[in-house]
Structure formats: structure tokens, C-alpha cells
Amino acid sequence: MVRRDEPADPVATALRDVARDDAAELAAVHVAAWQAAYRGLMPDRFLNGITVERWEERWAARLAGESLPPVRVAVRAGAIVGFCTVSTPSRDVDVGDGVAELVALNVAPGAWRSGVGTALMTDALARFRRDGWRVATLWVVEGNARAQAFYRRHGFVGDGAAMTHAPSGATELRMRRSLAAVGE
Numbered sequence: 001m002v003r004r005d006e007p008a009d010p011v012a013t014a015l016r017d018v019a020r021d022d023a024a025e026l027a028a029v030h031v032a033a034w035q036a037a038y039r040g041l042m043p044d045r046f047l048n049g050i051t052v053e054r055w056e057e058r059w060a061a062r063l064a065g066e067s068l069p070p071v072r073v074a075v076r077a078g079a080i081v082g083f084c085t086v087s088t089p090s091r092d093v094d095v096g097d098g099v100a101e102l103v104a105l106n107v108a109p110g111a112w113r114s115g116v117g118t119a120l121m122t123d124a125l126a127r128f129r130r131d132g133w134r135v136a137t138l139w140v141v142e143g144n145a146r147a148q149a150f151y152r153r154h155g156f157v158g159d160g161a162a163m164t165h166a167p168s169g170a171t172e173l174r175m176r177r178s179l180a181a182v183g184e
Helices: 020-037 044-049 052-063 116-130 145-153
Strands: 014-017 071-076 079-087 099-107 135-141 157-164 171-178
Touching: 014 116, 020 044, 020 052, 020 071, 020 079, 020 099, 071 116, 079 116, 099 116, 116 135, 135 145, 145 171
Parallel strands: 099 135
Antiparallel strands: 014 071, 071 079, 079 099, 135 171, 157 171
């Protein structure tokens, strides 16, 4: 039996570190994922204002730095279909020591529920454990039931913290999980 969050087709997903020439593909995935996932949760004006061209410039600037940012990409059939960005340690000052943060996990809408997100999540959690982090956190937009269910399947639970995503005004909720737990 194939689970709904596992690949239903034999197309393999390869994970790799981000490369300097990935800006255009990252921007396309980023914008498509946000515009599909956050429609109705963030103002249309905000979502319609994010363009591949503007986000490609942002990604190009990040990738042009002295060292590449901590981003892993998922590739299928030669194209980037998702990415995951982390911060070690967490950017949140209130979480204490030993906490890593999953900053972003975005998958192209056409690859949703195909195993890409699970592959990226499994990879991030394994890297956190390997590097000795005790806890992982992430922020999820309030009302994004699909994402919250995905994170719960991977052991994350709400910790009561909330903040406002300044550019959109959306409320974000923090979730966390122990990295000592067995399984993913």
C-alpha cells in the first residue's frame, strides 16, 4: 500500500546542496509554492506582488555570497521541485541551547504529496541529529492545515509561540520536536 505522502510513481527524488546557478529554479518553486499554499491565508495583494523575477534577484544575491546558504534542494527529472533551508542554531532567542530551526520547506505544487517534502524533512532531521542538535523548531502560517498536518506527521507539535509575518500580516505559529525521538 502506498501512503499518500510517499511517491506514487517511480520518479526518483535526488537531494543535493544548493548551487550558485539555482536562483531561477528556486525562485520559481518558492513563488509557486507560496501563491498556492497561502492563498486565503495571506492577502491577495501580497501574494500577487511576489514575482519570480524579484525572488530570483533575492536568491541570486543569497547565492552570490562568500559561502552558500544552508539549503538542500530536491531534484526530479533534472528540475528542482523543492527546497529546505535551515538555521543552526535557531534564530529564536527564546528557545535555549541545542535548538536548530527548519526555516523553510517549499515544494512545487505539482509535486505536493509525492514524497518530496518527506524526503527534504527526513534529510533535515537526520542532519540536525548528526550535528548534535537536541530540538528542531519551525514556524507555520496559522490556518495552513495541510502544512500543520504534515509537520505533525513528522513529530512536531505547537509550543504556544506566535508571531506576525511582517510583510503579509499573517500569524505564524511555532512548532517543535525532540530530535531524540525514535523515527522521523
